[in-house]
Amino acid sequence: MPDSMPQLTLHDSRSRKTVPFAPLDPGNVRVYYCGPTVYDLAHIGNLRAMVTADILVRLLRHLYPRVTYVRNITDVDDKINTRARANGETIDSLTARTIRDFHEDLDAVGILPPDIEPRATHHIAEMLTLIGQLIDSGHAYEAQGHVLFAVSRFPAYGALSGRSPEDLLAGARVEVAPYKRDPGDFVLWKPSAPDLPGWESPWGRGRPGWHIECSAMSHRYLGESFDIHGGGSDLLFPHHENELAQSQCCFPHGRFANHWVHNAMLLVNGEKMSKSLGNFLTVRDALSVSPAEALRLLLLHAQYRSVLNFTLAGLEDAKQTLNRFYRAVGDTPPDGTVPVPAPVLAALCDDLNTPRALAEMHALADRALAGDRDAALGLRAAGQLLGLLGQTEDAWFRAGTYVHPETIERLIVERQDARKSRDFARADAIRESLAKDGIVLEDGPSGTTWRRA
Ligand SMILES: [Zn+2]
Secondary structure, three states, X not given: OOOOOOOXXXXXXXXXXXXXXXXXXXXXXXXXXXXXXXXXXXXXXXXHHHHHHHHHHHHHHHHOOXXXXXEOEEXXXXXXXXXXXXXXXXXXXXXXXXHHHHHHHHHHOOOOOOOEOOEHHHHHHHHHHHHHHHHHOOOEEEEOOEEEEOHHHOOOOOOOOOOOHHHHHHHHOOXXXXXXXXXOOEEEEEEOOOOOOOEOOOOOOEEEOOOHHHHHHHHHHHOOEEEEEEEEHHHHHHHHHXXXXXXXXXXXXXXXXXXXXXXXXXEEOOEEOOOOOOOOOEHHHXXXXXXXXXXXHHOOOOOOOOOEEEOHHHHHHHHHHHHHHHHHHOOOOOOOOOOOOHHHHHHHHEOOOHHHHHHHHHHHHHHHHOOOHHHHHHHHHHHHHOOOOOOOHHHHHHOOOOOXXXXXXXXXXXXXXXXXXXXXXXXXXXXXXXXXXXXXXXXEOOEEEEEEO
């Protein structure tokens, strides 16, 4: 890290302090984030965690020569089994479609892919090895085809999330199962019925509990100790507490994650998002009413540790801010090589203070709009670091709402049908409405293809 680079400070959930970030190996910063359980479309609360991770990793890449970012996919889970059955489809079809949708949604919002995206079902052998180690070391026990982690055998259990033993029981909403020695014990392995996914193991055919996969995959790709483990604050307990317990018992000389990053929750119109309140928004719902870049910007309005309130008015504000920023960057090249202005970088290095970084960008926009070209170039560079302002001014003002590939494909079929039935007015209207949103249709001998203008 050059001397001129500001020191990154990050809040650490384990010590509950904001501390200077010191990588274990400055030549390769290692980051693990818990990814999606793939049974349904991502919602905007999921997106907040993924955007937080994206800003963190983009900043680390700016500060250090190399970052290894691992984000897993949970593709074995009871919720997946239940949903596949309800949909009348196979688990493979459900998980493959959901993974594709997840990637499309994140890509739309400018979230860069991780370096490694391991799937739980591809790492069952690693999980079985860890479970065997935990039994051998006396931290886990087998009972009625289940293997359970014995929380009483890990004295530091609860320290990460700062819970007392009584809180732990209340927080875990534990199921009192007859095979548990202690109600707080959690499942590492459980039996699987013949019609459900399962793998042979020393304890019979079964499938893993949720938590063991992240211990197995982080160890496989990042080692016994790595720099940062992150996720939404809803994962702190029990998921991360359990991951930490498993990994520390398997690898007592390692530290597992050196630094824990958790983002606060997202509210919609001031209330916790829930299907019953009718304020549940998938990423696609949000993208259908707003340019993707405005959604990304809105998620940066609050610092990641503050609760973020999502409203349509906020989305409109974000769009107005982008109108202003794009007018300010004008015709500066979107891929410039100007350094990120120091005040913006300093704000991000201060525990990812995105609202302050955006305030600094507004100050740059003031100067740029008054004719200062260096400020315009600086604003463009700041945007680039945050995954914003990657288009030309013209493209931003011409582009309408983000249209999902799925919608485009559906409209192409509708347009073909309209042409077949000689309803050319309808066919032209579809082409024009897509063109307004920046989608160009090209008719060729093998059918219609599309591209973004
Ligand atoms: Zn995890």
